């Protein structure tokens with residue numbers, strides 16, 4: 001019996017294959033039938049020999065010999081039948097045991113794959129957060145973008161076949177990779193308070209290519225992966241614009257991936273409503289009006305409509321997920337978290353040694 005099981009964990013789907021039946025159903029039937037025929041042949045031959053011996057050696061009366069013969073035949077038939085039932089039950093038990101072993105194996109594989117993917121996703125998110133620390137102080141920017149992207153994708157879902165629950169989960173995590181390429185941009189440009197020169201802007205714009213290149217290097221090691229593929233699209237295209245005036249390639253409309261179009265708006269909203277070392281924050285109302293004005297030029301009109309439908313929720317997410325600015329970031333807090341971790345590790349080592 002063949003079987004397959006889809007192990008879904010977080011953003012990636014992996015297929016596992018059940019163990020092959022060593023004893024296929026057709027083989028099992030043939031085996032049971034073969035044993036029964038063989039046993040019948042043995043019984044008939046034995047009966048013939050015993051009958052001949054009884055009649056000729058003991059010279060029983062014909063009537064008595066016939067009754068003994070019928071009795072022996074009945075016993076033989078019962079033995080024959082019971083053997084069949086026992087064989088059938090044994091084979092069924094074997095099948096159930098094997099199926100149970102298959103299920104347990106599939107569950108274990110699913111659990112391990114899920115655990116591996118969770119670790120990978122956590123590491124990738126940590127990597128993205130590291131890059132985000134460069135200019136957003138605490139990295140809460142990434143969490144908010146994921147929440148905004150989920151709201152927009154949920155709203156657009158009825159009109160897009162490609163959007164399902166797994167796609168949205170992938171989007172939420174992959175959105176954190178949008179600016180991963182900023183690790184390759186010098187602080188003097190990344191954190192510059194004033195306007196960038198043309199040369200500096202060109203360097204800054206390279207963060208899209210650096211980000212995509214970084215993720216493609218991971219992809220080259222991992223092989224094709226839906227999550228990494230989406231991450232590459234987002235890193236590369238989140239500054240492309242609906243009318244084709246964006247960068248790095250100036251592609252337009254549906255040439256830009258849907259995930260990148262959604263993240264573009266989420267990133268813009270969050271960047272403009274957040275304070276940075278080089279700029280002040282704008283109010284939700286101001287940014288909402290800006291986004292409305294940019295409908296069909298900078299942003300996909302459908303994405304803007306989904307934003308407008310949920311603009312109150314955007315404001316709520318922003319209010320509930322505020323980051324501390326660089327000046328209020330408490331070193332004491334960081335020290336407390338680090339000390340807590342060290343204490344935990346010491347306790348684990350102490351318990352292991354005890």
Ligand SMILES: [Fe+2]
Pocket residue numbers: 178179207238239
């Ligand atoms: Fe960016």
Ligand SMILES: [Fe+2]
Pocket residue numbers: 141178179267271
């Ligand atoms: Fe960003």
